[in-house]
Amino acid sequence: MSQARQILQQFQGTPTSDGAGVSLTRLIGSRNLDMLDPFLMLDYFASDQPNQYLAGFPEHPHRGFQTVTYMLAGSMRHKDSLGNEGVIDQHGVQWMSAGRGVIHAEMPEQKQGLMQGFQLWVNLPAKDKMSAPAYQEFPAEQLAEEKLAQGGLVRVIAGTTKQGTQGPVKQLDIDPIYMDISLPQGTSFEQPLSMSANAFVYVIDGSVAIANSTISEGNMAILSPGDEVILEGLSPTARALLVAGEPIGEPVAKGGPFVMNTREELMQAFQDFQTGRFL
Known part of the structure; x- marks a missing residue:
């Protein structure tokens, strides 16, 4: 189920x-x-x-x-x-x-x-x-496009919809989903997701519902674990971004424009850039 x-x-x-x-x-x-x-x-x-x-x-x-x-x-x-x-x-x-x-x-x-x-x-x-x-x-x-009822549209950048529409981006490690979804009022869109993937929705315009909770324009929602997400349009011009990906589960060392696993690697990146050994 x-x-x-x-x-x-x-x-x-x-x-x-x-x-x-x-x-x-x-x-x-x-x-x-x-x-x-x-x-x-x-x-x-x-x-x-x-x-x-x-x-x-x-x-x-x-x-x-x-x-x-x-x-x-x-x-x-x-x-x-x-x-x-x-x-x-x-x-x-x-x-x-x-x-x-x-x-x-x-x-x-x-x-x-x-x-x-x-x-x-x-x-x-x-x-x-x-x-x-x-x-x-x-x-x-x-970009792949999938038409929905009442003029709804899904632009698929990465991942595959339930109907088989596949985006052009290839990135195997995190198996990404990246979709721009236009959902006129009363229209819904169901997207299968890996149980282990982390996922979020950002509402660009109008408002959408997920599991009877409303997300309004300018709000971002982090989603719970599950193998599908169902978005429903609540306004005439509802539009949302759906993004998901498999967690990497490794240490993260962030600093400015560099992201490595350890502080030592991060310092090396800065040193390489400053001494002309970056590229």
Whole structure:
């Protein structure tokens, strides 16, 4: 018999800024939730005020984890030390594994208008922290889509829906699920999940119900263990992000742009970067 997930914890994020002064809301990596293994950080940004995003995220290093950028509106240009360069437009996604080290920049491609999206940091297991950097980028047309009743829609970035719609991102260690779900009022969406996976839902617009509990716009919910989650739209424009992944279960040493397993490894990352031995 299936076990539906419920809401364990619900909270709003912490307003802050990052990069060269980009205004955002920190949901994971905040005072409310330090991490949710394997997820290290989640930022949500949404502004139509250019002075809140134009400074962007100039060149900076990463080691030991993955960054996932998903754009809901606007355009962001990415350039890194691997020679990759491209623009992430609306509903485009970039999934980058920093591995042993990468230096990259993410800068707004637009000068005005709404810029909205998420950046998620996903941990790497110890065996992969010093692996070669890797990069996946998918424009909106390469995301899988599944239509629901009454105009509902699921954009599948990673994972597979109950109906078999599969996202393009490949990342085996944590078996990720990353879905953007639009649920008009009265529409529901059921997603199978591994019992051992950690999972959360963030409501982008309107409100949704999970196991008779309501989550409103701007709120994040951590889900209890279970092998499925059922989301129900409670407002005409309800929209939510569903993310899940298998916990890695290893020690985490975080410092600035580096995430390793021990403090010694963390100090080595800083030393490598400062002495030009990073790449």
